[in-house]
Amino acid sequence: MLLSCLIAAFALAAAAPTATRLLGRNTGWLLAAGLLGVAVPLAATAVDGANDQVVPWMPTLGIDLALRLDGLGLVFAMLVLLVGAAVLAYSSRYLKPGRHASFFGLMALFAASMLLLVLSDDVVVMFVAWEATTLCSFFLISRSGEGAREPAIRTLLVTALGGLALLAAVVTMAVATGTTRLSAILADEIWSRDGAFTTVVAVLLAIAAFTKSAQFPFQAWLPDSMVAITPVSAYLHAAAMVKAGIYLLLRFSPAVGQEVVWSALLISAGLITSIIGALAALRRHDLKELLAYSTMSQLGLLVATIGVGTPEALAAGVIHTIAHALFKAALFMLVGVVDVQAGTRDIRRLTDLRRRMPVTFTLTAVAAASMAGVPPLLGFLSKESLLDAFWEAPGPDLLGPVLAVVVALVAVLTFAYSARIVLDGFGPLRPGLALSDVDADDESSPVEPPHEARPTFWGPVALPALAGVALGVVPFVLDGLVSGAASAASGTAQEEHLSLWHGVNPALVLSVIVLVTGTALALGRERVDRALARARLPFSALAVVDGARAGLIRLGALVGRPTATSAPRRHLLIPAVCLTLIAGAALAVGGLDLPARVPGDVAATDAGLLALVVAGTVSAVLARTRIGAVVVTGVVGFAMTAWFFTLGAADVALTQLLVEILTVVVMVLLLRRLPYRFRREPRRGAVLPAVVAIAAGAATTLGVWALTGRRGLSPAGEWYVTQGEAETGGANVVNTILVDFRALDTLGELTVLGVAGVTILVLLRARRELPPREPEPAVDTSSPLADAGANAVFTRTLTRAVGPLTVLLSAVLLLRGHQEPGGGFIAALMGGAGVALVYLAAPSDRAARIRAPTSCSSARASSWPRASGSSVWSRARSSPR
Numbered sequence: 069m070l071l072s073c074l075i076a077a078f079a080l081a082a083a084a085p086t087a088t089r090l091l092g093r094n095t096g097w098l099l100a101a102g103l104l105g106v107a108v109p110l111a112a113t114a115v116d117g118a119n120d121q122v123v124p125w126m127p128t129l130g131i132d133l134a135l136r137l138d139g140l141g142l143v144f145a146m147l148v149l150l151v152g153a154a155v156l157a158y159s160s161r162y163l164k165p166g167r168h169a170s171f172f173g174l175m176a177l178f179a180a181s182m183l184l185l186v187l188s189d190d191v192v193v194m195f196v197a198w199e200a201t202t203l204c205s206f207f208l209i210s211r212s213g214e215g216a217r218e219p220a221i222r223t224l225l226v227t228a229l230g231g232l233a234l235l236a237a238v239v240t241m242a243v244a245t246g247t248t249r250l251s252a253i254l255a256d257e258i259w260s261r262d263g264a265f266t267t268v269v270a271v272l273l274a275i276a277a278f279t280k281s282a283q284f285p286f287q288a289w290l291p292d293s294m295v296a297i298t299p300v301s302a303y304l305h306a307a308a309m310v311k312a313g314i315y316l317l318l319r320f321s322p323a324v325g326q327e328v329v330w331s332a333l334l335i336s337a338g339l340i341t342s343i344i345g346a347l348a349a350l351r352r353h354d355l356k357e358l359l360a361y362s363t364m365s366q367l368g369l370l371v372a373t374i375g376v377g378t379p380e381a382l383a384a385g386v387i388h389t390i391a392h393a394l395f396k397a398a399l400f401m402l403v404g405v406v407d408v409q410a411g412t413r414d415i416r417r418l419t420d421l422r423r424r425m426p427v428t429f430t431l432t433a434v435a436a437a438s439m440a441g442v443p444p445l446l447g448f449l450s451k452e453s454l455l456d457a458f459w460e461a462p463g464p465d466l467l468g469p470v471l472a473v474v475v476a477l478v479a480v481l482t483f484a485y486s487a488r489i490v491l492d493g494f495g496p497l498r499p500g501l502a503l504s505d506v507d508a509d510d511e512s513s514p515v516e517p518p519h520e521a522r523p524t525f526w527g528p529v530a531l532p533a534l535a536g537v538a539l540g541v542v543p544f545v546l547d548g549l550v551s552g553a554a555s556a557a558s559g560t561a562q563e564e565h566l567s568l569w570h571g572v573n574p575a576l577v578l579s580v581i582v583l584v585t586g587t588a589l590a591l592g593r594e595r596v597d598r599a600l601a602r603a604r605l606p607f608s609a610l611a612v613v614d615g616a617r618a619g620l621i622r623l624g625a626l627v628g629r630p631t632a633t634s635a636p637r638r639h640l641l642i643p644a645v646c647l648t649l650i651a652g653a654a655l656a657v658g659g660l661d662l663p664a665r666v667p668g669d670v671a672a673t674d675a676g677l678l679a680l681v682v683a684g685t686v687s688a689v690l691a692r693t694r695i696g697a698v699v700v701t702g703v704v705g706f707a708m709t710a711w712f713f714t715l716g717a718a719d720v721a722l723t724q725l726l727v728e729i730l731t732v733v734v735m736v737l738l739l740r741r742l743p744y745r746f747r748r749e750p751r752r753g754a755v756l757p758a759v760v761a762i763a764a765g766a767a768t769t770l771g772v773w774a775l776t777g778r779r780g781l782s783p784a785g786e787w788y789v790t791q792g793e794a795e796t797g798g799a800n801v802v803n804t805i806l807v808d809f810r811a812l813d814t815l816g817e818l819t820v821l822g823v824a825g826v827t828i829l830v831l832l833r834a835r836r837e838l839p840p841r842e843p844e845p846a847v848d849t850s851s852p853l854a855d856a857g858a859n860a861v862f863t864r865t866l867t868r869a870v871g872p873l874t875v876l877l878s879a880v881l882l883l884r885g886h887q888e889p890g891g892g893f894i895a896a897l898m899g900g901a902g903v904a905l906v907y908l909a910a911p912s913d914r915a916a917r918i919r920a921p922t923s924c925s926s927a928r929a930s931s932w933p934r935a936s937g938s939s940v941w942s943r944a945r946s947s948p949r
């Protein structure tokens with residue numbers, strides 16, 4: 069059932085773009101119903117106890133799509149699905165009618181990726197889901213308008229850094245424990261046996277979580293991401309992106325919770341972040357920006373609570389996670405309602421909304437009161453649990469009370485900015501704050517007085533807001549859910565019994581002080597504003613991120629400067645010099661021990677092909693025309709191909725042959741844009757290239773001579789030859805090494821080639837046609853062969869027969885590569901040769917475009933021009949290849 073729920077979530081993401089084209093913005097209702105449809109069987113699965121499912125994924129590496137649903141996973145899965153459903157339903161009325169396929173697709177994919185993250189029982193799968201949430205948030209932020217590009221990039225840079233830290237932790241844990249199964253890793257004895265391992269992994273996990281949950285010193289990206297539209301911010305802040313970091317900390321608490329470095333990092337970073345966020349929220353006039361900083365502050369409290377590490381603290385963290393998701397989702401969406409109805413989010417422009425928008429005002433007051441910790445709401449219960457957990461924190465006697473007082477101070481600030489949302493956002497214009505205080509360039513004031521939104525708009529918002537009331541009045545409903553999550557987070561069985569009244573204790577006394585002090589700050593908020601307005605930080609966190617980014621770019625430019633040229637000699641100089649230096653070092657260390665003679669007789673074919681290669685190389689050096697250089701270079705390449713065939717290296721020979729064909733084709737296509745002759749170089753400028761070339765050639769010759777007849781078959785090579793077929797089922801040892809044994813390396817090479825192909829495609833589409841400039845053309849335009857249309861008639865005729873044959877041969881080479889010479893790379897080269905043939909047969913690149921004709925007329929219209937003479941030639945010249 070777990071796999072079925074996960075497939076259903078990803079199916080919603082796949083179907084969202086198509087549904088959007090049919091339903092428009094009403095797709096939000098459909099996706100909300102879909103997420104609810106996933107939540108119901110998932111909750112039933114938890115009740116039934118069927119909480120494990122494993123699907124083989126990469127069995128040779130021991131990596132499976134392992135899913136596991138425990139109490140902690142259930143809490144976060146319900147937050148992901150239920151809050152996601154509310155946000156998507158809300159989006160159906162927040163968005164204006166139009167095209168929103170990318171938004172709904174990314175939001176559904178965001179939910180599915182988060183669900184995979186909290187259900188995965190394999191650290192590799194968990195890492196994949198972690199990075200998927202990073203990419204989803206990046207694309208959702210970047211699509212939010214012109215000003216969203218830089219914040220999206222900053223968010224990606226910071227969170228990608230955390231992804232690298234998590235990857236390092238995953239690799240370390242998998243290697244040390246010998247498994248990638250998360251439950252097995254957490255149960256391994258290495259955590260108590262190897263202190264260095266535990267410390268390293270704890271630091272890496274903390275860095276990963278800090279970047280994701282915006283903790284000091286990585287907190288800058290979260291307020292910066294407020295440029296995203298309100299539904300994205302609501303989901304990202306309440307249940308998705310930032311909650312991934314909280315989940316990671318809770319999940320690994322059983323293993324590293326007692327580590328001193330872990331507790332010190334989490335408590336110190338969490339409390340610093342909570343204070344910074346709370347003070348920054350009090351200084352903000354934009355309601356959405358205020359909520360962004362409040363999220364940072366509340367996440368800091370959660371991180372510090374997890375750092376305390378006691379079972380009571382972890383249970384308090386779970387309760388506050390639930391409460392925070394409810395009131396923060398409601399507040400963000402309500403601010404979106406205000407923004408749409410009033411035309412602004414600036415509290416200096418919002419007046420009398422409590423009378424004009426009574427429902428929105430009531431829901432905002434309820435959600436803000438829960439965030440402020442006012443009884444009898446769920447936020448009050450979670451705040452008291454936090455205070456109690458910090459008061460009882462392990463360590464020196466005064467540590468717990470001191471930490472509890474700091475948390476109480478943050479709670480006072482939380483009460484103050486919560487009151488600011490309600491009193492300033494919905495009240496009359498405050499005395500002493502005139503509209504002239506608003507930025508002069510802010511033209512977001514409403515055209516007409518705001519009015520209450522329709523129920524379909526605020527209806528989805530009411531659910532999380534009122535849930536905070538209901539769960540605060542009857543908190544025992546959450547007993548089972550919190551107990552299961554706390555047990556999973558602490559590694560010990562816990563029974564939680566939630567209630568509003570726990571008697572008179574330090575937490576209650578601190579709560580009363582918080583409420584009284586917070587009320588005083590709310591009443592004197594004008595003085596607080598003036599005091600905070602004079603405070604200035606000596607640096608900007610965003611400036612630090614931008615400075616680090618600019619520094620990396622400058623470092624990259626510095627490293628790449630030696631090769632930042634189009635001159636081939638500069639690029640060829642580096643490997644040639646390095647080869648010479650390596651050979652010199654080898655001679656200095658080991659001396660020159662060459663064999664007396666080359667073993668075996670020299671065959672006539674070897675001597676003939678060697679002579680051909682030498683002749684081609686000398687001719688290429690002496691060539692003065694580019695056409696001549698292309699011809700003799702092709703001679704060298706095809707001679708090497710024949711040599712590989714005679715030596716029995718069929719795969720290498722096929723690759724060399726196809727690469728040589730495509731290389732010659734590319735060079736021929738460039739001839740028209742290059743001068744006919746090479747530019748004469750002064751003799752003095754040719755000395756250095758000649759010295760480097762001779763030295764590299766000598767080093768290569770000595771290396772081949774020294775290794776010839778001495779190497780034999782290495783143990784690894786012998787194993788591949790003798791055991792490769794049994795392990796892989798393929799007899800072609802070259803291809804089985806590439807595809808099976810070096811699969812990740814090959815995947816990396818394919819990724820590089822794919823990125824290069826996409827880059828080339830973008831450049832071709834963005835190009836501008838330049839007027840022809842051929843001061844010394846390589847082709848004589850007065851020759852009859854200069855007519856592109858007439859000259860290509862033979863190639864076009866040949867292509868009709870050879871083209872389909874090339875495609876068929878490419879497929880044959882692909883399928884036979886596991887057993888015989890061939891394979892994917894060779895098949896791709898063969899397909900490239902077919903494309904090159906089609907291109908060469910056309911008189912211009914516009915006529916060479918490969919397209920699927922929709923009708924006979926379109927096929928005729930797209931056929932190549934048959935005219936001859938200068939008209940065809942001029943067409944070819946105006947569309948350069």
